[in-house]
Amino acid sequence: MQYLPDEDAYLCSEGRKLVVSGIRHAKSRTGFVSEKTCYTCKSCKDCPRKANCIHGNHSKQPLDERMKHFEVAKVFQQERQKDLARITSEHGIELRVNRNIQAEGAFADVKADRNYRRFLTKGHVNVEAETILLAMAHNIFKLHCKIQAQRLGVHLIQITVAA
């Protein structure tokens, strides 16, 4: 569907308009209140695409009497656009590549290089203590490597583009 920003409406493939018919608020289990804008087509009557376009087969209302209706979470969509712009920006790509190298690399170092496949202790408290010791050992090792390579203060690995 094509969005018409000036009218805050959508245009369907039949060239008919879906206009705002209401605002719905929903509260999640965590207490977050989301807002959804409801759009309804006022002229779906006699539309040849109706069977494919209008879903919700459990409706008691006959298809002939039903109109196309859908909801859009505008804030969610805006945030998603912003997120997409962030993660596809130059800095976003640099952070994502570093996340792959640094976070996944840490698992590889600990599990493969140090052959640490299982916890040595049992019980929540002991396993937590073991994890903290493991993380401390890994961080000290990383610090040592950085000092040796004179990379102190450099947090991100530069991306090199293949020629």
Ligand code: SF4
């Ligand atoms: S059913 Fe309504 S919204 Fe869907 S294509 Fe037909 S006129 Fe457009």
